Amino acid sequence: MSLILASSSPFRKKLLKKLSLDFDIVSPEIDESRQDNETPKQLVFRLAQEKAREVAKTHSGLIIASDQVATLADGAGVDDEILTKPQSHKNATRQLEQSSGNVVTFLTSLTLLNAHTNNMQTYIHTSKVFFKVLSAEKIEDYLQKEQPYNCAGGFKSETPLGVSLFERIEGDDVDAMVGLPLIQLAKMLEKEGVSILKK
Template identity: 40%
Template sequence: MSQNHPNPTPVRLILGSSSVYRKQLLSRLGLPFETIAPDIDETPHPGETPEATALRLAREKAAAIAARVGPALVIGSDQVATLDGLQIGKPGNHANALKQLQLMRGREVIFHTALCLWDGRRADAAAAAQVRNVQTLVRFRHLDDAELNAYLRIEQPYDCAGSAKNEGLGIAILESIRSDDPTALTGLPLIALTGMLRQAGVTFFAAGAANQ
């Protein structure tokens, strides 16, 4: 739990994720927080658009944890990649990851990073959730199979949508990244999140003043 903020918020803050990268990103804000891994079915619903999948799962992750912990601020996030309108999820293994990268090489892929901040202090579930989707446009380099195989064996990004971790060696297989929220591709859009936290009464710079 981070303890370096000069004026920590009195409300409990929980990151609903087991991702070390999301934890590292949230730590940048200097707020004390806990992490709890959500336990939900992440299977897309039939006919559901990729954006809708990401938004639903971010909300369900936050809601599931909020139901367990009571009055707290819970952060849920989910990411889905899309190419030609088709959803590209987590590959799970080397063969599937290679197929994804072969499909995406030389192409531009849209990554939907959905974010939900659930305020467990609110009794009304409709008012408790702030939800937003942040889009990132990623163009992949046109690399041959030998390079893609070598990358996958080094990085092993089999739990990552689109098989490319930009926070690691995956940056070398990307040609460009375009987004209004630069940390969204890593999995937690901090510009959107800080806005949501402010809306929930969290302050960041008012040393000596209590958060509301």
């Protein structure tokens, strides 16, 4: 059965290649806007499923879809503010100032849809990043060197420079923070009869 990655993300493509499986890539065109009163968890859950269903309209096989948001706790400790891709130095500086000494939660959804049977598995992985207290000089130095303006929150968790901003990370799948929870994906594929290794 063919395997399709419903994503245009080069990071997810690179991660999926780690499983040494043949797959095609189809970029789903959907509206990713957050709905009224939708929590970040509800948002990523819905978007992963919508991406998979969109690709299933024109392709068959097993469809892998994912979505991710980074959230920052507000004063009451509620993770509701979604950290977007800053796109500029000014915005990235502001986001890192907000994250300094704080906890950023990554919610990464994963959907595997069997387009033949319509069986759908969906999972959400949670990672927590505990930031060091960052000086203005450290933030500026990091942004000049890494320029992570197309990354949620204004930092790259997968690089040595990025992790130098952290005190620690809590989560049970290192690939999930980059964009695709491979441990869970392997389990989902097994349920659909796809083995990563020979039995």
